[in-house]
Amino acid sequence: MTDFTLEELAATIGERAASGDDNSYTARLVGKGVAKCAQKLGEEAVEAAIAAVSEDKEGLTKEAADVLYHLLVLLHAAGVSFDEVKAELAQRTGQSGLEEKRSRPASANWKS
Numbered sequence: 001m002t003d004f005t006l007e008e009l010a011a012t013i014g015e016r017a018a019s020g021d022d023n024s025y026t027a028r029l030v031g032k033g034v035a036k037c038a039q040k041l042g043e044e045a046v047e048a049a050i051a052a053v054s055e056d057k058e059g060l061t062k063e064a065a066d067v068l069y070h071l072l073v074l075l076h077a078a079g080v081s082f083d084e085v086k087a088e089l090a091q092r093t094g095q096s097g098l099e100e101k102r103s104r105p106a107s108a109n110w111k112s
């Protein structure tokens with residue numbers, strides 16, 4: 001277990017994006033705009049899905065890291081804070097529909 005947190009990564013992304021440093025991948029990507037950031041996220045998500053279907057656990061681990069990083073970059077570029085995403089997730093916790101789904105066995109959701 002590491003002491004890495006997504007909050008710290010989101011903060012680093014904000015700092016690097018504001019730096020204007022040409023050596024910063026984050027700054028270069030954010031500088032290309034929301035559409036480019038969204039395209040990169042989509043590509044990384046597809047690569048993660050392919051790794052999963054291929055049962056490539058090491059590949060999936062790396063691609064999942066790429067997805068999380070590029071999601072945070074896209075959120076920054078689009079002006080949505082990670083706190084807002086967390087608040088949305090927190091608000092879903094305890095929602096009756098979700099709780100009910102969780103308490104049912106997965107097979108209860110299968111179409112017959």
Ligand SMILES: N=c1c2ncn([C@@H]3O[C@H](COP(=O)(O)OP(=O)(O)OP(=O)(O)O)[C@@H](O)[C@H]3O)c2ncn1[C@@H]1O[C@H](COP(=O)(O)O)[C@@H](O)[C@H]1O
Pocket residue numbers: 009012013016023024025026027040065066069
């Ligand atoms: N977590 C990451 C991270 N994950 C992936 N990447 C970069 O994402 C890129 C994805 O690779 P690709 O081959 O798909 O992209 P590319 O061909 O270089 O770029 P495109 O021309 O396709 O846009 C690589 O250049 C990776 O280095 C990351 N770059 C930065 N970080 C974090 O962001 C921090 C700040 O980085 P800089 O902004 O570079 O200072 C770093 O310390 C890390 O913690």
